[in-house]
Amino acid sequence: xxxxxxxxxxxxxxxxYGLSFQTxxxxxxxxxxxxxxxxxxxYANKTALPxxxxxxxxxLSTNISSEEAVIxxxxxxxxxxxxxxxxxxxxxxxxxQEAENLRNYLIGGGFLHIDDxxxxxxxxxxxxxxxxxxxxxxxxxxxxxxxxxxxxxxxGLPKIHEHDGKPAQGxxxxxxxRLVCYYTYETDLxxxxxxxxxxxxxxxxxxxxxxxxxxxxxxxxxxx
Numbered sequence: 065x066x067x068x069x070x071x072x073x074x075x076x077x078x079x080x081y082g083l084s085f086q087t088x089x090x091x092x093x094x095x096x097x098x099x100x101x102x103x104x105x106x107y108a109n110k111t112a113l114p115x116x117x118x119x120x121x122x123x124l125s126t127n128i129s130s131e132e133a134v135i136x137x138x139x140x141x142x143x144x145x146x147x148x149x150x151x152x153x154x155x156x157x158x159x160x161q162e163a164e165n166l167r168n169y170l171i172g173g174g175f176l177h178i179d180d181x182x183x184x185x186x187x188x189x190x191x192x193x194x195x196x197x198x199x200x201x202x203x204x205x206x207x208x209x210x211x212x213x214x215x216x217x218x219x220g221l222p223k224i225h226e227h228d229g230k231p232a233q234g235x236x237x238x239x240x241x242r243l244v245c246y247y248t249y250e251t252d253l254x255x256x257x258x259x260x261x262x263x264x265x266x267x268x269x270x271x272x273x274x275x276x277x278x279x280x281x282x283x284x285x286x287x288x
Contacts, residue, residue, distance in 0.1 A: 102157035
């Protein structure tokens, strides 16, 4: 099994040098969407990651593969992806093996971004307790570095979709001082990353969503 800590070191080096390392002319770095069990639509937001990747490659000078991967929670290959995106509306169930695998990924240097697409909250909080039972989600303050990468969000997460009309919140699971899981709630960043015609979001709102997404990618690749 690949060592995530070593991979993170390589990724950090590539990021600092523009992530320009390629194999046979193709980008060597890939990010992934998490496939999980329980019946929830893990496959939602089909155009979100490709659009975020394109935005990052243009605005952060990254060279991330334009094709997202799909990775199962219990797969040993999850260790090859520095950033894993999780979304959906419904139920989530992690088996004991999956929870252990995801835990090893996170404490070994991986990063999980959970983006509630509406209806995920009550399920994912329970399941993440299987993964990191010693940790609770804490709301990140507005001065957290994730909000102050290339793009500045002095008031925290932008509000993309109304949902229940609550303010957007960003929560984190912090393991030994490192943010291993970032949970975006009551905002639906992924819908803001989707092709414009899908939700017809105003351009300014969609830009904010993509900028915040780029901040997450930047933070994920560069945090100590």
